[in-house]
Amino acid sequence: MKEELLSLTPQELTETMRALGEGAFRGRQVFSWLHKGASFEEMSNLPKALREALAGRYDAQPVSILDTVTSKLDGTVKLLYRLRDGHVVEGVLMRYHYGNTLCVSTQVGCRMGCAFCASTLEGCARSLTAGEMIGQIVCANALLASRGEQERVGNVVLMGSGEPLDNYDNVVRFLRLLREEDGLRIGMRSVSLSTCGLVPQMRRFAGEGLPVTLSLSLHAPNDAIRRRLMPVAKAYAMDEVLAACREYIDKTGRRAIVEYALVRGVNALPEHARELASRLRGMRVHVNLIPLNSVPERALMGVSEAEVAAFLGELRARNISATRRREMGDDIEGACGQLRRRYLQENRE
Ligand code: SF4
The missing domain is CATH 1.10.150.530 (DNA polymerase; domain 1)
Incomplete structure (x- = not known):
């Protein structure tokens, strides 16, 4: 090659x-x-x-678009990209009033094994290069241009397949390329990086001078529940993860986002909300509640709107800033990673 x-x-x-x-x-x-x-x-x-x-x-270009599906409801576009070695990764282009946000993948699959995530079901085939991450944005920009749109991708979220901090050097290189004057010129304030909580890498990343918004996938109010949902919790206790998050907030001056997927019968009761609020007290964080997209392969169930509202109410009553995540592209494919999985299943011999 x-x-x-x-x-x-x-x-x-x-x-x-x-x-x-x-x-x-x-x-x-x-x-x-x-x-x-x-x-x-x-x-x-x-x-x-x-x-x-x-x-x-x-x-010249290491990524090409294999397929797209556009939501009739809100214009969200799911993209399936082909890499030069034949691997495929997924992305989502979200259309907000303030501009276009692209969800970028950092690995082919993921080895973190989170119970609610379809991207990890077949493990991690390999990490993406910085160019393959830039290439996803370049492809999305070309798609926007081909549709006669004036605006290009202005915001990036590293929340596609892969744990960004498990591909540390390439992700840091990607972030530095992103803000280049002669390149895409996307500043760090327009980028969010999601992590499942790899403590040493979080600490190291805090010192890189790349003040992106850190989005911490917490998904539990205590270690016992977190270990049920996320194998990474066996390596790092929640206290350590939250301490690393605090360090990141202090060094960068940026508020962090805490991601919390509500799973029926696991972490979605009002008492869990109260416990979460006590763990986050005094931290400059915003909690993003995610009603779970069911993952049929893992037999996990989502919650009702009333349960989401009750959870939200408990957090807000304790002065924790929190919102329910808006669903984008509800009519196209639900959970992340599922478009790619369907493609792989259909194209398997
Ligand atoms: S949620 Fe993120 S870290 Fe966890 S398995 Fe999925 S892609 Fe990996």
Whole structure:
């Protein structure tokens, strides 16, 4: 397989161009084209010989769109992407009044094993490169352009398949590429990174100078319940996870989000809400309640609207900022990872 260039920084591309006998300015030119989704052929301000030399050695775009499903209700688009080695990953383009938000995958599958998540059912095949993460945004931008839309992707949430901090170096590289002047120019304040609570990586990430919103998948008010839903809880106690979250908030000055999927018969009772409120007291967090999309393979059940309202009421009564997550694209495919799973099942010999 040819090398991909989309993972490289402008400085690294400049070195690559120098090695090909080109002037340093070519690095920024190529960087800018790549992040616009161009093929080498389309790089019109490059000499033909250079375009041919690049095409002979490298792949310009490591990701392509395999399929899309658009919601008739709210315009949400589910995307299925193909990577160069044939793996597929999923993404979601959400249309809000303030702009377009893309949910990006960081791994093919996931090895974290959360009980409510379809992305982990077949484990993790491999981690994505930074270029493959950028490539998902480049593809979504091309889709928007092809539909005659003026606005491009302005916000990114790392909440697709994969645990971002389990692919640490590539994710950090991706975030640095994201804000490049000649690239997508998406600032860190427009990015959210979701983690299931890998404590050492959370601590390290707090020192990177990349102040994204940290979205902590907590999903339980105590260790016993958390261990039932999330194997990672056997490695890190909730106290340690919350301490790492506090450290992140203190270092970055950003409020964190606590994700909490309500699962009937497991973590959704008013007493669980009261216990959660006591654990989060004094933290600058907002709780995002997620009525569970049922995962048939795991026999997990969601809750009623009345149960969501009761849980929310208990948190708010204790001055914990909390909302119920708005469902997007209800008419297309429910839980994350299910479009990809269906594709894999249909295309299996
Ligand atoms: S919820 Fe996130 S961390 Fe957990 S298995 Fe799914 S993708 Fe992995």
